[in-house]
Amino acid sequence: MNTTIKANPFDTTILNNGVGSRELRDQLLKATETLISSLQSSEHPYSGKAPEEVESEIRQLVTFREDQTSFSDVIDDLNKTVIDNSLFISNEKSIAHLHCPPLIPAVVGELLIGAMNQSLDSWDQSPSATFMDQEMIQWLTSQFGYSEASDGVFTSGGTQSNYMSVLLARDDYCKKQWDYDVKQSGLPAQFNRMRILCSESAHFTVKKSAAQLGLGENAVITVQTDENHRMSLSHLRSKIAEMKSEGLVPFLIVGTCGTTDFGSIDPIQELAVIAKEENIWLHIDAAFGGALILSHSHREKLNGIHQANSITVDFHKLFYQPISCGAFLLKNGKHFNLMNHVADYLNPEEDRDEGILNLVSKSTQTTRRFDSLKLYLSLKTIGTNLFARLIDSTFELATDVADYLSEQNDFEVLTKEPELNTVVFRYVSDQEINQVNRNIQQELYHSYAAIAKTTIDGKNYLKFTMLNPRTTLKDVIDIIDRIRVLGEKWRKHV
Numbered sequence: 001m002n003t004t005i006k007a008n009p010f011d012t013t014i015l016n017n018g019v020g021s022r023e024l025r026d027q028l029l030k031a032t033e034t035l036i037s038s039l040q041s042s043e044h045p046y047s048g049k050a051p052e053e054v055e056s057e058i059r060q061l062v063t064f065r066e067d068q069t070s071f072s073d074v075i076d077d078l079n080k081t082v083i084d085n086s087l088f089i090s091n092e093k094s095i096a097h098l099h100c101p102p103l104i105p106a107v108v109g110e111l112l113i114g115a116m117n118q119s120l121d122s123w124d125q126s127p128s129a130t131f132m133d134q135e136m137i138q139w140l141t142s143q144f145g146y147s148e149a150s151d152g153v154f155t156s157g158g159t160q161s162n163y164m165s166v167l168l169a170r171d172d173y174c175k176k177q178w179d180y181d182v183k184q185s186g187l188p189a190q191f192n193r194m195r196i197l198c199s200e201s202a203h204f205t206v207k208k209s210a211a212q213l214g215l216g217e218n219a220v221i222t223v224q225t226d227e228n229h230r231m232s233l234s235h236l237r238s239k240i241a242e243m244k245s246e247g248l249v250p251f252l253i254v255g256t257c258g259t260t261d262f263g264s265i266d267p268i269q270e271l272a273v274i275a276k277e278e279n280i281w282l283h284i285d286a287a288f289g290g291a292l293i294l295s296h297s298h299r300e301k302l303n304g305i306h307q308a309n310s311i312t313v314d315f316h317k318l319f320y321q322p323i324s325c326g327a328f329l330l331k332n333g334k335h336f337n338l339m340n341h342v343a344d345y346l347n348p349e350e351d352r353d354e355g356i357l358n359l360v361s362k363s364t365q366t367t368r369r370f371d372s373l374k375l376y377l378s379l380k381t382i383g384t385n386l387f388a389r390l391i392d393s394t395f396e397l398a399t400d401v402a403d404y405l406s407e408q409n410d411f412e413v414l415t416k417e418p419e420l421n422t423v424v425f426r427y428v429s430d431q432e433i434n435q436v437n438r439n440i441q442q443e444l445y446h447s448y449a450a451i452a453k454t455t456i457d458g459k460n461y462l463k464f465t466m467l468n469p470r471t472t473l474k475d476v477i478d479i480i481d482r483i484r485v486l487g488e489k490w491r492k493h494v
């Protein structure tokens, strides 16, 4: 019998301890070097190509051959099309959205996550990752001031976390108030009386969740904001009183810690008092502002957050993680029972009886990424002090930029004292200002800097979101100078 070992045709394609390991190293080196040279040669956040041109280049790329192609060639083609025409989010002049430049250990963490490919639904698919995920959740809950009774789960981001808050608050209310089991029986007959309260600046995913969970967008009642874009407490109280007199049942208040445009923070302590008095679930959407737990200068703005029944926090924003990475934290971990579904192949009752931890019970997802690893690597490598400085420097820059803009007489600034790190402003002139600001944002994107646009009370504004700790005041002043030049130009053309 011939016992010579034949090379397996899949050796270079699937990770293994032989040829596959060398292949991994080679491909990684090629990809890393390509990325580095692309970073080095990119001058602006965006190449400036017209969308149709990029679309057609990519259409030509997406065809597959029957035969293999060398990874190196594939990457070279990718570089010229996808990488070079991507938004260089780490560029100092990319300051548009809540979209962060990623930390280096977290980027490398993505490789480990992919290579280990643990699945966080059942313990047997993630024997060590399950515990890392759980320990990271416990570290987080304690940072937010929660007790041992709390729990949480990593999510794909704020959308999923907010969805989970509406789901659990809804089902908890029905159970407590009406002894009604939504999981088994669907929505109760009284469902059309159930109401959610949030401010008019709350994230749109509150309404989206209400719609998806059968309550309808109209179940979300928006509360006015004050001059600082925070939920008005007097208006909240009067809304609650009004609802009760109409026989409606407010079961959830969503407070926002860091609204998308203004970074404003609803009065958390006072919301907690009202929620308790009224026996309403309080959820704090801290997708943006949750990173303040690490801040030295702004941490006290989270005071009272431990009283919330649940919290949304995103790590792919001010925690500088590659997309996606978020968490949903729950003050009373027992509430996860409301959404537990048993699958005999993943989390059977016997496993629970034997103390085997299958995290699928806590998630709306089944197969789930080991995202906690990249956050762990970042915190461990960078340390909490430098992390705090990363975050705090963006707040300082926003203040400096707002001060600078306020001194210019051709700019109107809405955030004279930024709460977090967004600056909302617009170029003013005697002409049709809305169209001028729209044109400025677009032309700037294609030529020099990525900044955002937003609409406030029907007027077009421009917005900077300072997420890059490497962006300097000089970088931003250079952008402002360009805005002025474009403003002058468009003022004459529209």
Ligand SMILES: *Cc1c(COP(=O)(O)O)cnc(C)c1O
Residues within 6 Å of the ligand: 098, 156, 157, 158, 159, 160, 162, 203, 205, 256, 258, 259, 260, 285, 286, 287, 288, 314, 326
């Ligand atoms: C970004 C954001 C969300 C949505 O989170 P994703 O991670 O994009 O799903 C929800 N709420 C607030 C306040 C946000 O800033």
